Amino acid sequence: MASEKAVVTTATREEIDAAIAALTETDLVRLQRFAMARIVRIGVAADGRDYRELLSESYRRVLGSRSWNKAIAFVDHLSGTIRSISSHWAEEFKRELDAGRNLVSGDRDTRTDPATVRSAASPAADAERVVVARDLLDYVKRLFAEDRLARDIIAGWEAELDGPAIREIVGVEQHVFDSKVRAIRRRLIDEGLKAGSKKGSTS
Amino acid sequence: VTDTPKKEPIDNVFDAIEASIVSASEADLRADVDEAGQSFSAIAQEVRETFARVQKQQRQIGLATARAGYAQASKRRSPVTLPTAPDARKALLGLALARHPELTAQFRDFGGMSDADIQSALEDLSDLGKLEGLGDE
Numbered sequence: 146m147a148s149e150k151a152v153v154t155t156a157t158r159e160e161i162d163a164a165i166a167a168l169t170e171t172d173l174v175r176l177q178r179f180a181m182a183r184i185v186r187i188g189v190a191a192d193g194r195d196y197r198e199l200l201s202e203s204y205r206r207v208l209g210s211r212s213w214n215k216a217i218a219f220v221d222h223l224s225g226t227i228r229s230i231s232s233h234w235a236e237e238f239k240r241e242l243d244a245g246r247n248l249v250s251g252d253r254d255t256r257t258d259p260a261t262v263r264s265a266a267s268p269a270a271d272a273e274r275v276v277v278a279r280d281l282l283d284y285v286k287r288l289f290a291e292d293r294l295a296r297d298i299i300a301g302w303e304a305e306l307d308g309p310a311i312r313e314i315v316g317v318e319q320h321v322f323d324s325k326v327r328a329i330r331r332r333l334i335d336e337g338l339k340a341g342s343k344k345g346s347t348s
Numbered sequence: 349v350t351d352t353p354k355k356e357p358i359d360n361v362f363d364a365i366e367a368s369i370v371s372a373s374e375a376d377l378r379a380d381v382d383e384a385g386q387s388f389s390a391i392a393q394e395v396r397e398t399f400a401r402v403q404k405q406q407r408q409i410g411l412a413t414a415r416a417g418y419a420q421a422s423k424r425r426s427p428v429t430l431p432t433a434p435d436a437r438k439a440l441l442g443l444a445l446a447r448h449p450e451l452t453a454q455f456r457d458f459g460g461m462s463d464a465d466i467q468s469a470l471e472d473l474s475d476l477g478k479l480e481g482l483g484d485e
Contacts, residue, residue: 165399170392171374174381177395178369186362197398204402224370282358302364303357323376326368331380333365 156213164219165204172220176200178334179224183231185337188281190238191231196338203227288336294325430470434463440482441466441473448478 156164168176180196180203203226207213211229213222282303289295294315301311312322372380381388431437441461445452451473452458461469473479 162403165403168396170388171377173392173395174377174388175369175372177391178372178377178380179366182362182366182369186366197394200395200398201402204399205406208402208406228366279356279358282356282361285358285361299361302361305360327372327376327380327383330365330368331384335384 154214154216156215158208160215161207161213161219164213168220176220176223176227178330180227180231181334181338182330183227185334187231187235187238188337190235192234192238194234199227199231202230206230284340285333288332289329294321295329298322298325298329430467430474434466437463437466437470440479441470443482444470444473444478447482451478 177196177200180199184191184194184196184199203223206226206229207223211226213219217225285299286296289299294317297315298311301314306314308322308326312319315322317325378388381391431440438461441458445458470479
């Protein structure tokens with residue numbers, strides 16, 4: 146019975162192609178922004194790959210092993226695949242670090258600022274990965290050091306507070322909050338990608 | 349004992365950023381792009397082209413796989429070992445043409461063919477499965 150259900154809900158290659166063709170400009174821009182955010186998030190673990198490669202690999206995966214259950218909106222399935230693949234890249238990279246890969250002498254892109262590279266290049270251990278994460282958080286905080294509202298919003302996110310809770314604490318209107326979130330998002334992605342392209346983009 | 353990595357504060361920050369992208373309205377995304385001095389349509393087109401390249405690559409891979417499968421199938425259809433003697437090869441070709449008269453138009457000059465041409469013709473006919481069962485006759 147389970148297989149009957151799968152036959153009904155799993156999309157064919159033609160249906161996937163049609164779903165890709167039906168993506169709106171807004172869907173496409175959203176996917177691009179999402180893929181960029183994932184690349185910035187995994188930082189050095191992107192290992193020279195950019196958001197275009199992440200989008201391409203995600204689509205390839207949807208056509209292959211990661212079949213689309215049509216009960217889920219296609220753009221959501223693709224976003225989930227982007228998240229899954231970038232997480233896989235990060236895990237793969239972590240395994241390589243654990244195996245003693247040297248990022249500084251390697252010939253691949255190192256993605257991030259020298260402090261983070263130094264941290265990631267040392268023999269890896271859980272403690273060092275925490276250092277990498279803290280370096281990234283420090284980097285984010287430095288980006289917004291002169292912007293008090295941005296700092297407060299980021300601090301709220303760190304503490305796992307949602308938007309309404311942060312707005313209540315900080316005391317700003319919805320439109321002011323939304324505008325600042327947009328500014329944080331844009332700056333974080335743009336500056337994060339620039340930091341990653343300093344050693345040369347692959348595309 | 350499970351080994352789930354502890355979630356770092358930076359993960360919460362990026363979770364919030366990603367959630368804001370997923371839930372952003374079209375107007376919000378347009379503002380993102382405008383504020384970055386970029387073109388909404390140009391970004392959408394670039395992503396569409398990225399997907400189109402993948403589609404094309406996947407089709408090419410599919411075609412190459414199909415071709416490889418066809419070549420394998422052709423090899424599997426060649427059970428006949430060609431005779432070692434030139435006269436025997438010529439006789440086999442004659443037998444094949446007699447059995448498959450639709451092929452005679454392609455081998456009108458059968459009598460004047462060199463042994464190399466006969467051998468090549470037999471290999472082609474073998475690939476087409478036209479020699480099956482003839483080796484025993």
